[in-house]
Amino acid sequence: MAVIQEVARTRGAARERRKGDGKAAALFLAPWFVGLVLVTAFPLVASLYLSFTDYSLLEAPGWIGLENYTAMFSDPRFFQALKVTFTYVLVSVPLQLAAALALAMVLDKGLRGLAFYRSVYYLPSLLGGSVAIAILWRQVFGADGLVNQVLGFFGIEGVGWVSHPDYALGTLMILNVWTFGAPMIIFLAGLRQIPAMYYEAASIDGAGRWRRFRSITVPLLTPIIFFNLVLQLIGAFQSFTQAFIVSGGTGGPVDSTLFYTLYLYEKGFSSYQMGYASAMAWFLLLVVAGMTAVNFLASKFWVFYDD
Amino acid sequence: MTDAPARTEPRPESHPAGPRPTLSEVAATYPERRPPRGRAWAAVRRVLRHVALIAFGLVMLYPLLWMLASSFKPTELIFREPGLIPTEWDFGNYTDGWNALLDPFSHYLLNSAIVVLGSVLGNLVSCSMAAYAFARLKFRGRNLWFAIMLMSIMLPIHVIIVPQYILFSSLSWINTFLPLIVPKLLATDAFFVFLMVQFFRGIPKDLDEAARLDGCGHGRIFLRIMLPLSLPALATTAIFTFIWTWNDFFSQLIFLTKPDMYTVPIALRTFVDATSNSSWGPLFAMSIVSLIPVFLVFLFGQKYLVKGIATTGIK
Amino acid sequence: MRVTATRAARRRGVALTALTAAGALALTACSGDSGALPSDDDGGGDGNVEIRFAWWGSDDRHKTTQQIIDLFEEKNPGITVVPDYTDWDGYWDKLATATAGGDTPDVITQEERYLSDYASRGVIGEMTGVDTSEIPADILSTGEVDGKLVGIPTGVNAYAMVADPQIFADAGVEMPDDTTWTWDEYVDIAGKISKGAGDGVWGAQDYGFNEAGLNVLARQKGETLYNADGTLGVSKETVAEFFQTSLDLMANGGQPDASRSVEYQNAGPEGSLLGTNAGAMGVWWSNQLGALSDASGHELELLRLPGESEFERTGMYFKPAMYYSISAKTEHPEESAKLVDFLLNDPEVAKLQLTDRGLPANLTVREAILPELAAADQKVADFMAALEPDIVDNPAVPPNGANEIQDIMIRINTEVLFERMTPDEAADAFLKDVGAAIGG
Structure with a gap:
């Protein structure tokens, strides 16, 4: 530790010497910048432009000003989509992160065959977009599926978990937790980044498991927790595949799983109102960007960086 | 939230500062600190943990097992007898599925492999470079550029795809793998840039400060310090890029129009059609086949997830 | 100096992007005359014409259709047919995107609920040069939008x-x-x-x-x-x-x-x-x-x-099972019409696809395949034949x-x-x- 503290003292001096790394940054960022200009920027700008047009995809777009935006705010299904999406984001993101972190801790080390368990637990996440998945869900959550068979064993009569308007969204949230594989892997990688000597030292000092978790794991993992939070949030707002597959693309039963992007997709590709869909997309961008900004501001108070 | 802990907190003040204890020294302290009955109890607990992990795994895997079982049933029995153990074994789904489309299924596996390998390579190189700049370099407008980068993943693909198509079409890239690979070479996958930024920031800055004092340039710090120390992040990037590209359906559907160029997800979709007969048996069989490479990549790739600082030591 | 350079580059980047955006959209706006396939640069010159044929379905249909295409190419040297197929849902996303990008396939399979959308916006044009004499008039008329024949029924259900x-x-x-x-x-x-x-x-x-x-x-x-x-x-x-x-x-x-x-x-x-x-x-x-x-x-x-x-x-x-339509912007209207004509009227085609695209609308062809049908399809044919006299009329094409x-x-x-x-x-x-x- 003394060594590190010593180095830390010299850090200030080093930082002063370095006024800026513009040249190096330009080099390191060159591919990204080319990509931004050539690949990313055009669709971004184009979709913004399209949000002010009447665009059927089949014909050239025509400028209609703010009409899409005003139409959006008097569309009851738009608000239904917002409601569904916010409910989903607020419940499932924290749940999934908690499950992923807990499992990452269990699967981190200290047991034979962990590599195998990790792979097995990751498998469901691999299935996410497969065409077969709707059928598979029915086997588990259908009126005659696995869940209800188990419940029936205990004398409880189940419902159609994905086909009943009151339960479908909740079931989707559970499905999302079930595919916690990706954040789990990122947590695992993060855990591996924590120098073992911290734990060794803490053990020697007699710190218990819980204390080690609170005082070493969590603080040193905060950048990764933060990353997962930000990206799961961005991702959850754009949730599409699960609902699309489970509801056969309709957002049903009766719009109970009408996710924002599902509605947007429906507008763009089956109602041929790509202008409206683009307006929805940009509204979403503003919302998500706002939440992400808040997230970044808040991160100053709880995320612990080494720099 | 929790208070940001001081860097020294993990090691309480009471501990005498000194050279880092070696692993064997640490290990040597353990037996003395355990009660005599501990060993037996630990064995029991280990067994219990395995039992719990296996039970949980079975629940997780039920749909997958169901798919596996169904891939061995004749198509017409899949829904009539949905149990886990087939009453009638039919391996024909695998041969039928392999040859059901215009090219043998290996053709689509190969196409997917090309796209995936290009994407993995592209993401590893370009995202880590961009991440180094964002994590370690000081330059004008860094936060603004970073925000712009994050913004690019906040728009749903469904509104992006049409302008993208127009763009790639004007470059005559439709029906080639270029629209799928080139963007990856240009660090457009902000997810991974951000991921690596977070990992790079987790590496003690003292290391590269020291290297700088020794006269290392950014290129060498990047190659010699950052990359080796963030092996878990690189492995994560490689594995996720592999899996996500392997499974990505929409952009491959839109950008590849010739059946010769089709990749696995598109090929799989051609087994089922809402308006006519669907070959569920071959579909499940080929879905299993297409899961194998991903599973293997994961199984073998994840050992690199484990090779972090923790095992290589800090220097 | 470094800073100003970056700034200038950034400004240029933004300007460039905006320009490209406006340009590309303008390009689509007037893509009526381009409609070029990315790969048909060789079209015309050496007498070899490439046309793209799009349909939806599952593996069986893809296989038989490929056989039909092979047969067509054999009988019509100088025309290459590029297949473009996927499942029902993917098909419409892909078709709409390709249309937006000015890459509409030459021969397009259509369905009644989409026919009007595509016809009224000028994506598919009036069918000319296809022999429809064998198709009953009341069936053929289900492919008319605004009095123009824009799709020819493949078969009926x-x-x-x-x-x-x-x-x-x-x-x-x-x-x-x-x-x-x-x-x-x-x-x-x-x-x-x-x-x-x-x-x-x-x-x-x-x-x-x-x-x-x-x-x-x-x-x-x-x-x-x-x-x-x-x-x-x-x-x-x-x-x-x-x-x-x-x-x-x-x-x-x-x-x-x-x-x-x-x-x-x-x-x-x-x-x-x-x-x-x-x-x-x-x-x-x-x-x-x-x-x-x-x-x-x-x-x-x-x-x-x-x-x-x-x-x-x-x-x-x-109900027409599906329609064949031809892109209004195709560079090869004659060859496209030739393909559609072949698909509808050739007896060998009918023997390959049987009732896969509905019970054939072409009555002569329908007659010819009856003995070849599987038991279930045979039942369908009998049912339809018995039903026909009791049908008053067929509904018009559904609106946009x-x-x-x-x-x-x-x-x-x-x-x-x-x-x-x-x-x-x-x-x-x-x-x-x-x-x-x-x-x-």
């Missing part, structure tokens, strides 16, 4: 009742006389089967998710789902009555509970009540009889829908926006099944939502 005689027998219920049975009798029979056949077997699968059934009922009552001018032609009473039948069936146990109905609706033919031997009746398109029979392992029968002699007239009709009705039907029918809407409220909602979809 009928929306009919599929029944499983074995389950009828197990339940001790007689098969009905389908020329006289009424909707009430249908409800009654379904209820009896559910009682007689035991647990887990029902009389009928819910029919309310598909608007075709509503159209038949409307036509029986002298109305129609869409008028020829593209407005709604069905009354509120008829829509309410349509939904009421589902409620009656749930009340007497003739069909499963709401949750199961939603699940079976999502399960396709293979996972349906009939396909899994869990029900005696279901309403399907006639060409799905083969898939249903294979899945169930039973010999299924086709019946006419109830009510054909109950009201003013018969309601059943022939008609493809949205699929989702609207599913949504409103689910509301009814879960009793969150009365049939009356559902009828109001239906008229309002469909009206908005086809009006906008």
Whole structure:
């Protein structure tokens, strides 16, 4: 530790010497910048432009000003989509992160065959977009599926978990937790980044498991927790595949799983109102960007960086 | 939230500062600190943990097992007898599925492999470079550029795809793998840039400060310090890029129009059609086949997830 | 200096991007004259013409269609046909995107709910140079939008009742006389089967998710789902009555509970009540009889829908299974027409695809393949032949926006099944939502 503290003292001096790394940054960022200009920027700008047009995809777009935006705010299904999406984001993101972190801790080390368990637990996440998945869900959550068979064993009569308007969204949230594989892997990688000597030292000092978790794991993992939070949030707002597959693309039963992007997709590709869909997309961008900004501001108070 | 802990907190003040204890020294302290009955109890607990992990795994895997079982049933029995153990074994789904489309299924596996390998390579190189700049370099407008980068993943693909198509079409890239690979070479996958930024920031800055004092340039710090120390992040990037590209359906559907160029997800979709007969048996069989490479990549790739600082030591 | 350079670059970048954006959109806006395939640079020069043919379907159709293409290329040297296929859902996303990008395929497979959308926006043009003399006029006219022939029907299907005689027998219920049975009798029979056949077997699968059934009922009552001018032609009473039948069936146990109905609706033919031997009746398109029979392992029968002699007239009709259309912007209209002509009229083509694109609309060709049909398809052909004299007319092409009705039907029918809407409220909602979809 003394060594590190010593180095830390010299850090200030080093930082002063370095006024800026513009040249190096330009080099390191060159591919990204080319990509931004050539690949990313055009669709971004184009979709913004399209949000002010009447665009059927089949014909050239025509400028209609703010009409899409005003139409959006008097569309009851738009608000239904917002409601569904916010409910989903607020419940499932924290749940999934908690499950992923807990499992990452269990699967981190200290047991034979962990590599195998990790792979097995990751498998469901691999299935996410497969065409077969709707059928598979029915086997588990259908009126005659696995869940209800188990419940029936205990004398409880189940419902159609994905086909009943009151339960479908909740079931989707559970499905999302079930595919916690990706954040789990990122947590695992993060855990591996924590120098073992911290734990060794803490053990020697007699710190218990819980204390080690609170005082070493969590603080040193905060950048990764933060990353997962930000990206799961961005991702959850754009949730599409699960609902699309489970509801056969309709957002049903009766719009109970009408996710924002599902509605947007429906507008763009089956109602041929790509202008409206683009307006929805940009509204979403503003919302998500706002939440992400808040997230970044808040991160100053709880995320612990080494720099 | 929790208070940001001081860097020294993990090691309480009471501990005498000194050279880092070696692993064997640490290990040597353990037996003395355990009660005599501990060993037996630990064995029991280990067994219990395995039992719990296996039970949980079975629940997780039920749909997958169901798919596996169904891939061995004749198509017409899949829904009539949905149990886990087939009453009638039919391996024909695998041969039928392999040859059901215009090219043998290996053709689509190969196409997917090309796209995936290009994407993995592209993401590893370009995202880590961009991440180094964002994590370690000081330059004008860094936060603004970073925000712009994050913004690019906040728009749903469904509104992006049409302008993208127009763009790639004007470059005559439709029906080639270029629209799928080139963007990856240009660090457009902000997810991974951000991921690596977070990992790079987790590496003690003292290391590269020291290297700088020794006269290392950014290129060498990047190659010699950052990359080796963030092996878990690189492995994560490689594995996720592999899996996500392997499974990505929409952009491959839109950008590849010739059946010769089709990749696995598109090929799989051609087994089922809402308006006519669907070959569920071959579909499940080929879905299993297409899961194998991903599973293997994961199984073998994840050992690199484990090779972090923790095992290589800090220097 | 470094800073200013970056700034300048950034400004240039933004300007460039904006320029490209405007340019590319302008490009699509006037893509009417380009419509170029990315790969047909060689077109014309050496006499070799490349045309792209797009269709949807599953593996069987892709294989036979490729054989048909090979045959065409053999008979027409100098024309190369590039296949472009995917499943139903992916097909429309891909077609719309390609159209937006100015890469419309030359020969496009169409469906009635999309035909008007594509025709009225000038994506598909008037069909010329295709011999349609063998196709009955009333079938051919279902491909007309605004008086122009924009799609030629490949074959026809009928929306009919599929029944499983074995389950009828197990339940001790007689098969009905389908020329006289009424909707009430249908409800009654379904209820009896559910009682007689035991647990887990029902009389009928819910029919309310598909608007075709509503159209038949409307036509029986002298109305129609869409008028020829593209407005709604069905009354509120008829829509309410349509939904009421589902409620009656749930009340007497003739069909499963709401949750199961939603699940079976999502399960396709293979996972349906009939396909899994869990029900005696279901309403399907006639060409799905083969898939249903294979899945169930039973010999299924086709019946006419109830009510054909109950009201003013018969309601059943022939629906074109799909259409062949040609891009209005194709560079090779002649070669494209040649391909369509070949697909419709060549006897060898018919022998390869049989009823895969519906019972062939070309009567000579239909005659020629009859002996080659599998048992289920044979039944379809017989059923259609018997039905034909009783069909009054065929509905006009549905208006723009008609493809949205699929989702609207599913949504409103689910509301009814879960009793969150009365049939009356559902009828109001239906008229309002469909009206908005086809009006906008």
